[in-house]
Amino acid sequence: MSVELLATLAKYFAWVIALLGLLAPVMVWVERRGMALIQDRRGPNRVGPFGLIQPLADVLKFIFKEEIVPTAADRTIYLLGPILALVPALTTFVVIPMAPDLVLKSGLRIPMVVVDGDVGVLLFLSLSSLGVYSLVCSGYGSNNKYSQLGAIRASAQLISYELALGMAILAVLLPVGSFKLADVVAYQQQHGWNVLLQLPGFLVFLVASFAETNRLPFDLPEAESELVSGYNTEYGSMKWALFYSAEYVNMASLGALMSTLYFGGWSLPGVTLPNSWLGVLAGGAILGAKVLFWMAFFVWVRFTFPRFRYDQLMRLGWKVLLPIALLTLLGVAILVVAKVY
């Protein structure tokens, strides 16, 4: 076992524990209390002080609830749905740098990314595009009209907004000249946060990330008041818990990507972090704080805006976001070639 392999495994498990083990339960509480705060009611406050043990109660309920597979459902595809939700969600964050490089006492330099390849963001985009399969499989496998409708809408929505997302990311990568997110962070350390220079691209990315994670105002695939529950109608207990945690992990990954591309990632303007364990902890904490902010923002938006209708959603994705993203890309390309940027 070489040091690099051990380090890669350690970094990956740090991410998984942070996102799946810590963030997802906390988000359950934050979402329900935040929802209650915005809707002017109390929210869970029976289980523990301020309802803080509510996530634990939820997990216990999920574990002990009966697992049902509908008789007429296609069993393999039905069971594949939640698995295909969580597995891609747990692979997308491997290209996001957590902290400055760690230089060990032996002089070995360990980059704080799980996958330090040249492909970088392209890997993120490709792995997150696999998330469509969970919606399609669960919708089709449930043998249920509402689930099927939800699945069709969800697949169309996700692949439409992936385009705008990709274009916005490209616009950020053009001046940096590399797909690696570590280079993007280094660029922002020199030139200031990208959000100031690429505001339209950032807004496109923000809206598209809501659509990519199926969060309101784009949650038509799982709309509770319209489609019974869309693609996860027929799922209960642990399978539904898998969907739920996959959604939170996806939100966190996209929030981390947004922070890295537009807000400097693990770096703060004017602060140089040391290449030691202290730097790793500090960088991780800074990135964590930014991710938490975006998670709270997602919750905030969820209970503030009404839902988009399906045709409004598709019109927004193709006729508004994609042209804006393309124009941003064109503008940035012109500026880069003119050596102004």
Next chain:
Amino acid sequence: MEVAIFVLFAALSVGFAIVVVAHPHPVKSTMSMVVVLFCLAVLFVLLGAPFVAALQVLVYTGAILVLFLFVLMLLNIGRERAAHATQPAQRWVALIGAAFFAGFLGMLLWRTHGPDTLDALTPDYLSIHRLSWELFTTWLLPFELVGLLLLVAVVAAYAMARAPQPGEMTPPQAGALPAAAAAEGAEGGGDAA
């Protein structure tokens, strides 16, 4: 280590490819195809083409196969009907023919390239910089043509798949010959597209 990864993903890809070809339900075939393409993407990485591997997952698995599934759900295609299916004799002939074909092709490639040794993977070969340089200088014309092709494909797919506008396509008449009515309908659709 590399051998283990190759053997694992090669075996997975062959296994699931057989499922793609043999399973009567098209949705399960498509999901098996997803696995095959993913295993192939891993093999592409082993061959020193990480960029192509990422594109394979992004474009092929993430878009094209989703389109397949979308159409399957839209048209509600179920299992292939067992009646009038291929006769067992036909299937055996196909299998033996395929085995011969695979054997012949494989033997040819093995004899030609078996003793070849590979140079080590250089960072130059793996770099996206050189790949994109080649793409945008030597292969610029094909690149632009492929872009044009994709535009044409999008417009054509939209024109063919949309609901027929009034006066565009006549449904097959009940009394007329099926060949004539269908030909008239197809012609009407072709004229409008």
Next chain:
Amino acid sequence: MTVPIAWYMVLAAVLFSIGTVGALTRRNGITIFLSIELMLNAVNLLILSYARLLGDQAGQVIVFFVLAVAAAEAAIGLALFIAVYRLRRTIDVNRLNLLRW
């Protein structure tokens, strides 16, 4: 030990023949299409093996184009299937036989 390049090529040959069997024996139009995509991918693998063997990145560029053309072909093919289904209510290729004798 690195994997000999011939292994990749034989794998490509095997996948290609599996795809051929599928394209020739299936009745469902979309599964035939899927088998054709399998053949395309086998060819991609072969092209990349040759690119690795010869150390020339042009192979990766060619695979990039094959990928794009396959995407265009898939879009048009599936649109065709939708149009045919709308007219004939089937995509069984044994029943779509207007051009036969």
